[in-house]
Amino acid sequence: MSWRTTRATASPGLAPKRVAVIDLGSNSWRLVLYSYEPGDWWKLTDELHETVRIGAGMGEDDCLQEDAMVRGLETLSVFARFCKASGVAGDDVHAVATSAIREAANQQEFLTRAHRAAPELTVEVLSGEDEARMGYLAAVNSTTLREGAVLEIGGGSLQLIEVSRRRPGDLRSFELGAVRLTERFLPGTGPAGKADLRRLRKFVTKQLSELPWLADRGGRLVGIGGAVRNLASAAALAAQQPDIGVQGFQITRDTLSGLVGELAGMSQAERGRVPGIKPGRGDIVLAAAATIEAVLEFAQVEGIETTEAGLREGVFFERVLLAGREPLFDDVRVAAVRNLAIQYESDLVHVEHVALLSLQLFDSLADQKVFTPTPGERELVWAAAMLHDVGMTISYDDHHKHSRYLILSGGLPGFDPRERALIAQMSRYHRKGDPKLGFLAPMMRDGDQEALERGASLLRVAEHLERGRDQAVHEVRVRRNGDAAALHLRASGDITLPRWSVERYGDAELFERAFGRRLDLD
């Protein structure tokens, strides 16, 4: 036997579909490659990035400057070469340009030269409303936002979108991007003057007055863009929270004001060295932070929720993954959990059955007042049950620990960091060990330790009821029997294996600690 060369794919199944989305922003340009199977899963599988700053120096005459164009054309030809090498072409390449190119007086010259440099690519210039719509789609497909607003801040423009019942209302784009505002109000490399910041905020607030729906609106605000992600990361690190990614992280207004104050006292170079802020963003991050601060103030909202999705995901969702239907996932959390489960090649029939049995246990224990669920607890148990086995893709040994690692690494749009941490810890403890919040404790609330114990205990019982992975136990209910909780099963055929398995590994001790009752298997 020879260990032959296999052209394995970078994703589950055989050959997945692939598309490239190219985002020619005012500050940075990015090419991302997505692999996907419509209706099944999607995944970002490669990325090229260049800080082109195509909008640099546009201030005076609204023209793209020659040196910026040269940088852009070189980058475009590299991107085209990458698409060719990757075998992605034609309709599978979506290249979109935003604010700087949209507003440029010499846009046509740039597009002509771009076509010459990379004839394989067709650059589409998004209108301000289209750009805002892509941001909206990214936000509502990666968070549970139903009512509120979306803010997207880039190098050239700021988008604000009204959201009600998950649908977009007013979609607006303003020339209030971080590169633009930095050049206009904060051009120095040293600390920023208070007066300059005041002028910047005033300028922003004045333009916001065009949005009566936003004034004093309150409620939720979801933020998109590298600046929001970096500020969230800086806030999380400053609060000494464990670093599990900023998806769903909320920057409160107070925290943001504190950050603006600190950043203002630093030079541009120092700002780029603040943990969480990327060095290449040090010069424009303050303008972005002050702009967001002005929006929070104007709208009277308590904070901004971070999502890692952005314009590129908006394009991908609308034009590719969800093409041909209203481009909204039916349920963001369900889509996120299933996407992860499928990518890690879980036995979906098995994990869905474990989820079913876990929730039957959960519901009948709650119905009988054995415990009182905390808000949202049921959905976390469901997600943990769906994902408890993802670590098997790494190895059977210690797969519970690997599941935690994969869940924490996976982002799970729709859940905030505390929720992701709880899902991860429930999965971690679905087999053995004494459930503890551990290094994730700093992001937890009162009652979460107990919820973790309950979730881990239910997963153990449900997993062992379904040990044969054959759905032999159809249904489980709990009845109070004196001071015990008695399991009642409906099953088809022989239940030797589930009984043996629950007795050995169902962990009656943990159950008793979590629910205050003896587990009785009859």
Place this chain on the structure above:
Amino acid sequence: MSWRTTRATASPGLAPKRVAVIDLGSNSWRLVLYSYEPGDWWKLTDELHETVRIGAGMGEDDCLQEDAMVRGLETLSVFARFCKASGVAGDDVHAVATSAIREAANQQEFLTRAHRAAPELTVEVLSGEDEARMGYLAAVNSTTLREGAVLEIGGGSLQLIEVSRRRPGDLRSFELGAVRLTERFLPGTGPAGKADLRRLRKFVTKQLSELPWLADRGGRLVGIGGAVRNLASAAALAAQQPDIGVQGFQITRDTLSGLVGELAGMSQAERGRVPGIKPGRGDIVLAAAATIEAVLEFAQVEGIETTEAGLREGVFFERVLLAGREPLFDDVRVAAVRNLAIQYESDLVHVEHVALLSLQLFDSLADQKVFTPTPGERELVWAAAMLHDVGMTISYDDHHKHSRYLILSGGLPGFDPRERALIAQMSRYHRKGDPKLGFLAPMMRDGDQEALERGASLLRVAEHLERGRDQAVHEVRVRRNGDAAALHLRASGDITLPRWSVERYGDAELFERAFGRRLDLD
């Protein structure tokens, strides 16, 4: 679009083949499920375990005791039920029994009752030589052992196998298992007496005298079995080494003697609480440790190397994965690295090309005396290049960190812990960051930090030469050019992308620090 239910497989590609191996040992019984594709990859995907102690109390009349048989028959019917639920049957189930059942005077009675309890399973009783051969196969297929010996210690028996040019010489089985020796020499639950331990060692040494080839042999000894793994784990933890698994870990003679002394001073229950020793093994681990100590003394070898493979892998390799040929991997390290790369669905053509370019750089820099490789360094660079992208299976973002996690979790038979740590760190730093040994430093040697920097630098350059994943750059050589190292490329077609990529991300600064020369791309 609905997020439909897919019956995804727990492994790459579509439906992999599956077999069950059932090991009816004298102490514990285990069922393991392997998924595999012959000639391509294999993986343990499920496991059931029960401490049956079928050999307990056999001492007096060499008969399996009634209560032990009842425990065994119940376990067997659970295993049969699991196979049925898993859809694994007939020739795909390999059930083998070892020492206790082999030696039992009432073996036939047990087999008859076993057939009645689980008619689907055919229990094969391995001869002592067959048992030894399975251990030998596990050892030579999971380590680089060519000359030396293999030791396998179970509950009932001890196997010793002579190995020369990777082939087995004398294959012997002795009734010196840990359960047997504990019952005979160390029956108390408190600390062990010195005299008892002396008698045990003397008894072992006396039987070893049947093996003239082993006396004062020196050289390498590979150890198999749960006792060896637990002792290695205890030794690694006591030495405060980072816990990355014991595959390839060497327990030195001095360390083992120290452990025997400590364990002897403890009660059985205390032994089971020593970090690294499983609680269920507390009562028999001392007898196993003292037996191994006697073997090291008799053979005059410096230590015992741990492998996580065992009897079950031996059965799987011989009868399934490598059936129909000499059951030896051509090269254990190559097989292990490729197995991991394929499981994590790497683009093999790409990673093999990165490995090729990395080694071309390595060789031409070494040929020109730009650096002097440390022993084994070249193979570690190869392995890191082959595995640098495995983390992509988790997510593109931070895939270099995920690669480290997967490599450390993967075991990588054929490499010792220090080597695995270096491969993992080279992969970790193939994209960015300042290469550091970090938490793995405690297991490193002088010069490893420099080797890590060189390896990481070569991977960065090679990866970006192959950024299009299209093998456009066929060959790279380095020539000294004044104080610079100039890259010379042979390529087909346009090399815009590799040039851009190496200039941006090849990290000339790291290269200069690692090799003391400026990187010159001409």
